[in-house]
Amino acid sequence: MAEPSDSPVAAAADPVTAKALEALQAALPDAVVDSVLTGQHPWIQVRAQDLRATCRLLRDDPALRYDCCHLISAVDFPAPTEGEPHIDVVYHLVSYVVRPEASYAKRAEKNDPFLAIKVSLPREKPEVPTVLDIWIGADWHERETWDLMGVRFTGRAELPRILLPEDWPGHPLRKDWEFPASYHGVPIIPPEGL
Amino acid sequence: MPDEHGMSMIPGESLLDPELQQSVILTKVQWVKDWGRRHALWPMAFGLACCAMEMMATAATKYDLDRFGAGVFRASPRQSDLMIVAGTLSHKMAPRLRRLWEQMPDPKYVIAMGACVIGGGPYSKFGYHVVQGVDLVVPVDVYLPGCPPRPEALIDAIRKLQFRIQERSGETLPDMPQGLPQDPTDEDGEETSAA
Numbered sequence: 549m550a551e552p553s554d555s556p557v558a559a560a561a562d563p564v565t566a567k568a569l570e571a572l573q574a575a576l577p578d579a580v581v582d583s584v585l586t587g588q589h590p591w592i593q594v595r596a597q598d599l600r601a602t603c604r605l606l607r608d609d610p611a612l613r614y615d616c617c618h619l620i621s622a623v624d625f626p627a628p629t630e631g632e633p634h635i636d637v638v639y640h641l642v643s644y645v646v647r648p649e650a651s652y653a654k655r656a657e658k659n660d661p662f663l664a665i666k667v668s669l670p671r672e673k674p675e676v677p678t679v680l681d682i683w684i685g686a687d688w689h690e691r692e693t694w695d696l697m698g699v700r701f702t703g704r705a706e707l708p709r710i711l712l713p714e715d716w717p718g719h720p721l722r723k724d725w726e727f728p729a730s731y732h733g734v735p736i737i738p739p740e741g742l
Numbered sequence: 743m744p745d746e747h748g749m750s751m752i753p754g755e756s757l758l759d760p761e762l763q764q765s766v767i768l769t770k771v772q773w774v775k776d777w778g779r780r781h782a783l784w785p786m787a788f789g790l791a792c793c794a795m796e797m798m799a800t801a802a803t804k805y806d807l808d809r810f811g812a813g814v815f816r817a818s819p820r821q822s823d824l825m826i827v828a829g830t831l832s833h834k835m836a837p838r839l840r841r842l843w844e845q846m847p848d849p850k851y852v853i854a855m856g857a858c859v860i861g862g863g864p865y866s867k868f869g870y871h872v873v874q875g876v877d878l879v880v881p882v883d884v885y886l887p888g889c890p891p892r893p894e895a896l897i898d899a900i901r902k903l904q905f906r907i908q909e910r911s912g913e914t915l916p917d918m919p920q921g922l923p924q925d926p927t928d929e930d931g932e933e934t935s936a937a
């Protein structure tokens with residue numbers, strides 16, 4: 549990602565995102581842990597127990613109306629420079645009501661960034677409440693995050709894998725995932741062996 | 743030795759009545775069977791990723807795979823005898839590929855098309871989901887390298903397979919390359935110098 553100073557629009561905080569942060573701090577004073585509002589990908593980190601309330605507020609606030617959960621991703625930190633090992637789950641939100649611009653390039657041009665909501669989860673037991681009832685489109689993203697990163701989304705009826713076979717060993721995008729010696733009789737040469 | 747029509751001449755043939763020679767063709771049953779097989783390879787459409795685009799281009803008008811009798815792509819393994827595995831074979835797909843291969847009637851042939859099916863290709867090292875070579879799952883007759891291979895290369899692979907089929911009946915074909923293939927012309931059709 550480019551340094552914020554490289555971009556002519558990046559230095560200023562995005563006004564809609566700033567409004568979102570204000571609304572969050574007013575409604576849920578303890579929820580916000582950290583935030584960066586500049587750049588093309590501003591983010592707000594909230595506590596995991598406040599995630600659902602945060603999401604509801606962002607979706608329903610008439611000035612914000614984040615009506616689309618564009619993407620859910622996760623980042624693995626097995627040995628962070630500070631703090632405990634953790635996994636961050638990142639929700640990328642878009643408001644097609646307040647800002648109907650659909651293309652990512654156009655959004656960047658007009659400084660209409662996506663908003664990322666982050667939660668940090670303990671690495672041994674990453675569990676976060678589902679947002680499936682808030683954005684129905686979150687369904688496949690939650691399944692994918694479970695499939696590849698092993699983050700449990702609680703409160704939904706079932707959480708099957710989406711891409712890998714049901715009996716696949718582990719969650720391969722974890723940084724400490726080990727290649728199995730073989731899968732269904734097909735041998736696998738791990739990266740060190742090649 | 744085949745004559746100019748590719749037909750086998752049986753020793754002792756010349757003892758036949760010359761009139762009979764003009765109305766009767768003597769050949770071996772195995773030769774005729776292989777001749778039929780090699781000119782009617784029905785490929786099974788097994789496009790798994792980007793290489794399949796080149797496979798489709800090979801079958802389309804410009805390259806016209808039908809000229810070699812191999813343009814009848816079937817959607818069912820039971821009607822095909824050649825499996826062109828074109829694309830990235832994932833571990834999830836491997837058991838299905840094996841099962842479809844088992845459903846093909848004998849004799850059956852496999853062309854491994856592209857770097858991915860030969861050895862995992864660009865995913866070989868860190869792609870946890872990619873089988874590092876389709877020959878771990880089914881036996882392969884012709885390996886066709888490239889990422890993706892051009893349609894000309896796929897045609898060449900099919901020709902090689904046809905030679906291979908005919909070789910089994912102990913025959914050499916008039917256009918079969920001897921030893922290493924020698925191409926006297928480069929891509930533009932100009933003679934390349936030997937030096």
Ligand code: SF4
Nearest residue numbers: 792793856857858889
């Ligand atoms: S070999 Fe290259 S072109 Fe063919 S499927 Fe693999 S990545 Fe795609």
